Amino acid sequence: MEKLFSKIAIVGAGAIGCYYGARLARAGGDVRFLIRSDLARVRERGLRVKTPDEEIVLPGVHAAGTPEEIGPCDLVLVALKTTANAALGRLLGPLVHGRTTIVTLQNGLGSDEELARLFGAERVAGGLCFIGVNRVAPGEIVCLTPGSVSFGEFQRPAGGRVRALADMFSRAGVRTIVSDNLAELRWKKLVWNVPFNGLAIAAGGVTTDVLTGDEELLAAARALMLEIVAAARAVTGCEIPPQFVEKQIEVTKAMGPYKPSSLIDFLEGREVEVESIWGEPLRRARAAGVDAPRLAMLYALVRRLAAR
Amino acid sequence: MEKLFSKIAIVGAGAIGCYYGARLARAGGDVRFLIRSDLARVRERGLRVKTPDEEIVLPGVHAAGTPEEIGPCDLVLVALKTTANAALGRLLGPLVHGRTTIVTLQNGLGSDEELARLFGAERVAGGLCFIGVNRVAPGEIVCLTPGSVSFGEFQRPAGGRVRALADMFSRAGVRTIVSDNLAELRWKKLVWNVPFNGLAIAAGGVTTDVLTGDEELLAAARALMLEIVAAARAVTGCEIPPQFVEKQIEVTKAMGPYKPSSLIDFLEGREVEVESIWGEPLRRARAAGVDAPRLAMLYALVRRLAAR
Structure with missing residues (x-):
């Protein structure tokens, strides 16, 4: 199942995007980071993620300033703040191919529907992050409470896709829960x-x-x-x-x-x-x-x- | 009827107390101001009240720092902030004789009942001040909107006493309304x-x-x-x-x-x-x-x- 997600884009390089992206990259995933303001620093120095148990140091990561540099992916993890949602169409368009899964890790209500409207409901799933994590400098993340991520499909019960997603996160060291009811x-x-x-x-x-x-x-x-x-x-x-x-x-x-x-x-x-x-x-x-x-x-x- | 109120205490020398006290004093009332922080300045320089129509200048007013200096009065006008209500008993006790009327000009709820509890419900009336007035310096008051005062008895319809009070304020240049329902x-x-x-x-x-x-x-x-x-x-x-x-x-x-x-x-x-x-x-x-x-x-x- 994991081949479903062989190329992964992380959209947004705040605490959430860097934390989960770094974990997936360290576990061997082909992870591409779409980054705006911190791009130069991340390209130069990579990512450092401190957790209660370890420090994940990735001196070189795939960091891009435009979605065109990344191109189509199998999985797009959306870690923007919802205040930037007006840019979803422009940022995600070049990342999506015929069977791309889009998973929003964003807070609150509205992102699922907006992504479904833009790219089709069948692509969309959500992950709710129960985590205490902060970006302390560009590309430098401190996680005090690793917590868990709860995944669910948009408007459908969980299926193989979302279970594969949860498995992939689990193997990357994230506690996961799969739910039949994202709402x-x-x-x-x-x-x-x-x-x-x-x-x-x-x-x-x-x-x-x-x-x-x-x-x-x-x-x-x-x-x-x-x-x-x-x-x-x-x-x-x-x-x-x-x-x-x-x-x-x-x-x-x-x-x-x-x-x-x-x-x-x-x-x-x-x-x-x-x-x-x-x-x-x-x-x-x-x-x-x-x-x-x-x-x-x-x-x-x-x-x-x-x-x- | 006005002899009911031949000696008047004003408790509190903020904008409201100074404004109405100055008007009553200028109209010939025997007005005693109980003042805390502004006492020295008011004793030295008296009161100045600017209104849209005129400037009331009272170079000398009766200003006291303790209620004992004033002694029993016929009318006590309470113009303290309600945050100071814990001091009502101490401040008003020496001002009250057998037939003293106490009128609170304070905002909101609770002062009527507190005064009734301390001094007896039959003494208490209220005046609601609809006015735009500011204390710009100790003893210096600016009134932009003279507005009106609505008087009513505590828990009783208006009677001769509250009408006499309104008459006295009217003669001092204040628009007044008498109501049967203070609450x-x-x-x-x-x-x-x-x-x-x-x-x-x-x-x-x-x-x-x-x-x-x-x-x-x-x-x-x-x-x-x-x-x-x-x-x-x-x-x-x-x-x-x-x-x-x-x-x-x-x-x-x-x-x-x-x-x-x-x-x-x-x-x-x-x-x-x-x-x-x-x-x-x-x-x-x-x-x-x-x-x-x-x-x-x-x-x-x-x-x-x-x-x-």
Whole structure:
């Protein structure tokens, strides 16, 4: 099965793209990195990835500044921020041949559909990355929490393709999970991302321990989580149990003073993934007739705060 | 009737206290100002109040640093910020005799009840100040919008006392309104203060035109206003019509880039009246069984933002 993916493109050289790309390359994959701002440095010095267990040093990697230099691939892993999704057509077009699989590792909602619209739904799968990883310099990545990736097909149950994908990641040292319901995976991740990324920004740039340590902020977070659960039910039919919400709160309490990724983007003046994390879930909830008052207000606030 | 109020104490020498106190003193009232931080300057230089029509200059006013220096009065006008309400007992005790009337000019909810608890409900009335006024220096006040004051008795219809009070203010050049329902006045003022003071802070310190010019923020403001209308109905039985909400939005749009008073406090690092404007209305809504999800989240955010 693995020959399905003999030539692999990684689109986007942030923390996620470099981390998984480096692991796949080190495991013997033919990996091509499509890189914008860090291109010269990666060409010159390659990639360095520190994990809790080891340091992966790849002095030379295939790094390209345009998709034409890479050409058609069997697998395209999309690791752009969703704020760059307007470029998907231009960046991925030259990478796609008749049977290319496109897997988005992006956050939130909307990327699957956008890729399906551009390249056909049958090509599209998704991987949700539960990982703590940062780009500390161009081509230099530090992973504190390797976590796992959950894979699923877009609008279909998992089949041989997504299992082969998960096998390939597993052999590269990544813990993987295969799911029959990508939409449920996405909404479950939103149950955490919507409140904790959002309130961390709106409460003035605070770490998650501030949110869980304040009775009213924690109540707002929990109520937001339940709005996402209700939206997920109405939009996808999936039933996220209340215990899942409580478990997420417990896990977050145990994390201590954690900075959610959107908060880091916000504090460092980078674009925040406002539409994929708050805007698109809100629009889908509304379209399904679900009232999500806190999500609507949080979206309005974060959108304004991130636009400054 | 005016002899009811022959000796008047003004507690608090911010913009509101100085403005109304100066008007009453200029009109011949025996007005004593209880002042903390600005005491030396006011004793030395008196008060200057600029209005759109005139400048009121009072070179010498009765200014005291302790309530004991003032002694019992017929009328006590409370113009402290509600964040200082823990001092009400200590500050007002020496000012009160057997028939002293206490009128709070403070914002939001809670002050009437606190004064009633301390000094007896029969003494307490309230005045809601619809005014644009700023303290630009110690004892120096600029009023851009004189507006009006609406008076009402605490938990009773208006009677002779509150009419005499309004007459006295009218003769001092203040437009006055007498209402039979102080609670309704307070909730109507909250219909504006809760969303516009709150979202101005939570959206990053923005003027009201930003709130009314952003579709999602305006929707959040309108929804917050309707939560206050519902809470007012459940808590007090009063029915604030939907046209009142729309009128407030229209008036706010016409105001242009206005900074709500709580935003000014917030931006200048002063205490924000979090509990009287958001906390107490939320607690009363909850006690009356009203779900106010946006108010709850806004309270949580503003409380945190203001605590920094």
